Amino acid sequence: MQVIFGPVHSRRFGKSLGVDLSPGRKQCNFDCLYCELDAAKTVDVYDEVVSVETIITALKASLKEHQDIDFITLTANGEPTLYPYLSELVDAINTFKGSIKTLILSNAANIDDAKVQEALLKIDEVKLSLDCATQKCLQKLDRSHAGIEVEHIKAGMLEFKAKYKGILVIEILIVKTLNDTADEIAKLNEYLLKLQPVRIDIGTIDRPPAYKVEPVSYERLLEISHLFDSSLPIYIVSRKKAEMTPSHYNEEQILQTLSQRPLTAEDIEALFDGESQKSFENLLIAEKIKKVTANGVEFYKKA
Numbered sequence: 001m002q003v004i005f006g007p008v009h010s011r012r013f014g015k016s017l018g019v020d021l022s023p024g025r026k027q028c029n030f031d032c033l034y035c036e037l038d039a040a041k042t043v044d045v046y047d048e049v050v051s052v053e054t055i056i057t058a059l060k061a062s063l064k065e066h067q068d069i070d071f072i073t074l075t076a077n078g079e080p081t082l083y084p085y086l087s088e089l090v091d092a093i094n095t096f097k098g099s100i101k102t103l104i105l106s107n108a109a110n111i112d113d114a115k116v117q118e119a120l121l122k123i124d125e126v127k128l129s130l131d132c133a134t135q136k137c138l139q140k141l142d143r144s145h146a147g148i149e150v151e152h153i154k155a156g157m158l159e160f161k162a163k164y165k166g167i168l169v170i171e172i173l174i175v176k177t178l179n180d181t182a183d184e185i186a187k188l189n190e191y192l193l194k195l196q197p198v199r200i201d202i203g204t205i206d207r208p209p210a211y212k213v214e215p216v217s218y219e220r221l222l223e224i225s226h227l228f229d230s231s232l233p234i235y236i237v238s239r240k241k242a243e244m245t246p247s248h249y250n251e252e253q254i255l256q257t258l259s260q261r262p263l264t265a266e267d268i269e270a271l272f273d274g275e276s277q278k279s280f281e282n283l284l285i286a287e288k289i290k291k292v293t294a295n296g297v298e299f300y301k302k303a
């Protein structure tokens with residue numbers, strides 16, 4: 001049973017060690033159609049629980065072996081906030097982590113639970129999923145456990161955000177025909193304008209899903225990103241960028257594109273051909289484009 005995995009290197013998190021709070025099998029209150037794990041019956045409590053002591057011993061041993069870790073990421077084969085001793089575990093990690101940051105990846109299904117909020121408030125960065133703004137979508141796409149209500153999730157996130165001093169990131173996974181409709185996006189947009197997270201990552205399926213569902217193209221993700229208010233810090237996370245053929249944009253088109261939506265260097269590489277990238281550089285030198293940073297991700301926008 002492997003509780004610690006990694007270290008994994010990423011541009012944004014540097015060197016990160018993962019902690020799997022459900023290493024034995026999938027234990028989740030969702031059974032998302034796009035899940036990378038096998039489909040499984042939903043649960044609302046873990047019946048297989050690893051002790052805090054086991055996790056801390058494994059984590060300390062791993063930190064001894066890898067001394068330049070930037071992040072400790074709490075995750076699970078399933079939903080980490082269902083781990084019954086999450087608050088105690090975070091307290092224990094906080095006693096020895098030093099300057100290492102903590103991060104949790106959660107589906108947010110029980111963010112309205114006071115105990116879950118208490119644990120998450122002690123974590124440096126919290127990434128919550130929000131694929132749907134409506135109950136119908138939540139049940140169809142995330143196949144939520146009985147009793148989970150999207151309105152409770154939304155209210156819980158607002159309550160948590162009002163108290164939280166760390167970095168709150170929202171993740172939306174777009175699945176073709178399920179949550180890519182103009183109506184669903186409009187409702188997500190309306191809610192996210194209230195929530196004001198530090199960043200919103202939108203992506204699509206890029207690994208074999210548990211059920212027969214399809215991803216959307218990178219172009220469609222870009223179109224969807226334009227449906228959100230331009231003040232929202234949307235970051236498109238998609239390996240599909242690499243499959244795109246870059247196109248030619250003149251200076252006016254580049255500025256027009258960047259006024260609709262700030263883009264990352266990766267987006268620019270995927271969208272603009274060589275000549276357009278030179279024009280982009282010239283606009284940057286001429287200060288018609290500026291660089292901004294949202295929680296470690298650099299964006300370019302019209303000045």
Ligand code: SF4
Nearest residue numbers: 028030031032035078
């Ligand atoms: S919340 Fe995560 S682990 Fe649970 S079913 Fe959805 S994708 Fe899988």
